Amino acid sequence: MRVRFAPSPTGSLHIGGARTALFNWLLARGAGGRFVLRIEDTDLKRSTAENVEQILDALRWLELDWDEGPVFQSSLEERHREAVKTLLEGGRAYRSNATAEDVAAFKRRHGDDRGFRGEDEGEGAIRLRVPDDGDTAFEDLVVGEVRSPNRAMDDLVVARADGTPLYNLAVAVDDLDLEITHVIRGNDHLTNTAKQLLIIEALGATAPRYAHLPLLHGPDGKKLSKRHGAASVQELRAAGYLPAAVRNYLALLGWGAGDDETILSTQELIRRFDIARVQRNPAQFDEQKLRWMNGRYMRELSLEELTAALADFYGRDDLGPAAAISAEKLQTLAEFWPLCGFIYDGPVDDPAARERWLGAEGREVLVEIRDALASMEPFDEPSIEAALGAVVERRGLKPRDVYQPLRVALAGRPVSPGIFETVAVLGRDAVLARIQAALNL
RNA sequence: GCCGCUAUCGUCUAGGGGACUAGGACGCCGCCCUCUCACGGCGGAAACCCGGGUUCGAAUCCCGGUAGCGGUACCA
Numbered sequence: 001m002r003v004r005f006a007p008s009p010t011g012s013l014h015i016g017g018a019r020t021a022l023f024n025w026l027l028a029r030g031a032g033g034r035f036v037l038r039i040e041d042t043d044l045k046r047s048t049a050e051n052v053e054q055i056l057d058a059l060r061w062l063e064l065d066w067d068e069g070p071v072f073q074s075s076l077e078e079r080h081r082e083a084v085k086t087l088l089e090g091g092r093a094y095r096s097n098a099t100a101e102d103v104a105a106f107k108r109r110h111g112d113d114r115g116f117r118g119e120d121e122g123e124g125a126i127r128l129r130v131p132d133d134g135d136t137a138f139e140d141l142v143v144g145e146v147r148s149p150n151r152a153m154d155d156l157v158v159a160r161a162d163g164t165p166l167y168n169l170a171v172a173v174d175d176l177d178l179e180i181t182h183v184i185r186g187n188d189h190l191t192n193t194a195k196q197l198l199i200i201e202a203l204g205a206t207a208p209r210y211a212h213l214p215l216l217h218g219p220d221g222k223k224l225s226k227r228h229g230a231a232s233v234q235e236l237r238a239a240g241y242l243p244a245a246v247r248n249y250l251a252l253l254g255w256g257a258g259d260d261e262t263i264l265s266t267q268e269l270i271r272r273f274d275i276a277r278v279q280r281n282p283a284q285f286d287e288q289k290l291r292w293m294n295g296r297y298m299r300e301l302s303l304e305e306l307t308a309a310l311a312d313f314y315g316r317d318d319l320g321p322a323a324a325i326s327a328e329k330l331q332t333l334a335e336f337w338p339l340c341g342f343i344y345d346g347p348v349d350d351p352a353a354r355e356r357w358l359g360a361e362g363r364e365v366l367v368e369i370r371d372a373l374a375s376m377e378p379f380d381e382p383s384i385e386a387a388l389g390a391v392v393e394r395r396g397l398k399p400r401d402v403y404q405p406l407r408v409a410l411a412g413r414p415v416s417p418g419i420f421e422t423v424a425v426l427g428r429d430a431v432l433a434r435i436q437a438a439l440n441l
Numbered sequence: 442g443c444c445g446c447u448a449u450c451g452u453c454u455a456g457g458g459g460a461c462u463a464g465g466a467c468g469c470c471g472c473c474c475u476c477u478c479a480c481g482g483c484g485g486a487a488a489c490c491c492g493g494g495u496u497c498g499a500a501u502c503c504c505g506g507u508a509g510c511g512g513u514a515c516c517a
């Protein structure tokens with residue numbers, strides 16, 4: 001088995017594209033086949049080195065390794081020219097100067113459901129001769145039988161007047177050349193398949209199997225785009241998601257394992273993925289569920305792994321202590337700093353929190369806490385908890401009325417990791433200094 | 442317009458003629474846990490697009506309608 005993923009080199013790897021890549025990869029890995037990368041760049045303008053590198057980088061981040069490529073369509077141009085020659089010589093294609101207007105006029109004469117049929121003019125663009133009778137049909141691995149009448153299809157242009165190939169010809173020839181056995185792509189290519197089948201048939205070759213994945217939509221049912229938040233793999237990465245969680249979530253978008261399992265490791269995904277079970281209707285990308293799933297994966301990370309992920313995300317390697325006390329509160333890597341940044345940067349500025357917790361009573365409590373923590377030994381979590389608990393009891397207050405003023409003094413805001421852990425991580429000097437600073441406000 | 446694809450809770454889905462008072466997950470609501478926020482636990486509301494057929498029996502099969510999406514380039 002040889003499958004190929006063929007992204008357009010537009011610079012960003014769209015989430016829908018990432019899912020297509022994932023399904024190709026799962027299929028290849030599950031069957032011990034080859035995963036080939038081909039860059040669709042018939043329109044040479046877009047395939048800049050930077051754009052291609054960004055796509056490859058997104059794939060690397062997702063840990064979808066490829067066995068061959070990237071192969072550039074343009075590098076196969078000689079083969080495309082040969083194919084055009086074969087078509088012309090075999091009488092399966094002809095040269096025509098017919099314009100879009102000519103095509104429209106033809107339809108006015110023969111009816112809207114009649115495809116354009118031209119004459120050989122010996123010059124102009126190269127058009128494939130589409131048969132008038134019969135259907136072009138194929139058994140799609142996802143959709144099932146797809147059948148379309150030949151008479152409704154225009155004689156399609158396969159190469160420009162200057163001989164350069166067009167997409168449908170390039171794809172058909174490349175898939176043949178690379179000996180691709182399974183083409184898995186988005187449903188937006190479904191109607192291209194009949195054209196490619198016609199080209200392959202005219203070339204006398206055998207077509208690969210096809211599987212068309214349902215498209216991905218945003219929360220409003222419209223095509224997924226920037227305005228829905230993250231729309232590309234790069235944005236997912238920047239939003240602090242874990243590759244394994246993204247793979248798990250994407251795999252379940254349009255495919256179900258068939259039972260009630262939701263959290264599936266990549267090994268499980270490979271083992272159980274079945275292209276025939278892929279959903280036929282389009283799915284909406286729901287970032288809330290991804291966040292939940294990412295949280296599950298975050299909590300399964302060891303402290304070492306989490307610290308490494310944070311180091312990679314924030315570019316600093318001193319985050320371990322804060323990671324240790326905040327791990328179960330994080331859904332994404334990006335949530336770490338808003339929650340724990342105060343440990344490194346000092347208390348944040350939150351007037352409402354000061355107003356609420358650092359009034360006269362709060363300050364009295366802080367003084368008592370300061371005195372209790374000042375001389376306590378050792379300065380560790382159990383003794384901190386005991387010391388603070390004693391303050392609660394002595395003053396006859398609810399725990400929160402003691403802990404929240406302290407929290408606001410240390411973090412500046414009413415939300416932080418557990419208070420005992422936070423005090424321990426900050427250390428005595430920093431805690432006493434922050435309490436004093438809060439009292440001096 | 443024409444050609445094609447699709448249709449189960451708000452969302453992702455299970456369902457392959459009787460096991461369906463339609464199951465799970467996210468989200469939402471309530472309760473519990475609790476130093477905040479989370480995590481976790483328990484409970485709840487929430488769906489078969491509409492109309493015909495086939496059948497003893499339809500979410501499931503067929504047809505029609507409607508809706509959504511895609512394609513309809515000398516773009517990819």
